[in-house]
Amino acid sequence: MAMVWTSDLNTGIDVIDRQHQRIVDYINQLEDPATRADHQAISRVLEDLADYTLSHFAFEESLxxxxxxxxxxxxxxxHDMFIKRLTSYQHRHDAGEPVVEQLHAMLCTWLTHHIKRDDMAYVAEVGAKAKQVTEDRKEGGWFSRAMKVFRKR
Ligand SMILES: [Fe+2]
Ligand SMILES: [Fe+2]
Incomplete structure (x- = not known):
């Protein structure tokens, strides 16, 4: 079943919410029957997902x-533990194991829990400051430096 974005996943920090939604989009690409039927297509989605998620994590950790x-x-x-899990699924996929269904379920559960529990915890504590920092877009400021993790990859 595709992962649906619901309002209880919104942290209220726009840039973070957009990044989370993008991760959901990648996760949902694994549901596409055409992707599922194609070993290489799955590999590409997993690479993009891992890449984008790493950038999001780096951005969030910096924040x-x-x-x-x-x-x-x-x-x-x-975050690091999750990347290890994802990488191990990637290796199993590369070795020809049919992991997509299980991986898709793990991704949906993990992301939902992580946003609702861990991400909401920092937003509850430092959300106002985080909002202010992410909305200050001046050249050379934290935001413009932090966004570089996305351009690098
Ligand atoms: Fe997080
Ligand atoms: Fe996050």
Whole structure:
């Protein structure tokens, strides 16, 4: 079943919500029957998903550091653990194992829980500051520097 964006996934920090929605779009590409029937197409979606998710994590971790979130380190550890899980699925897919269905379910569950629990936790604590920092778009400021993680990849 495709992952549907519901209002309870909104953190209220626009740039973060847009990044999360983009991750959902990648996850949902794994539902496309044409993609599922094509080993290479799945590989490409997984690469794009991993790439984009890494950029989002780097952006979010930088934001948490910028606003002095006290649990920035454990939050990063959760991100790192997820990337390890995703990478291991990628390896299994590369080896020819039929993992897509299980992987799709894991991605939906993980992302929903992570946003609702871990991301909402930092927003509850430092959301006002984070909003201010992400809306200040001046050249050379935190935002323009942090966005470079997306252009690099
Ligand atoms: Fe996060
Ligand atoms: Fe996030």
């Amino acid at each position: 948490q550091e910028e606003v002095g979130y006290q649990y920035a380190k454990p939050h990063k550890a959760v």
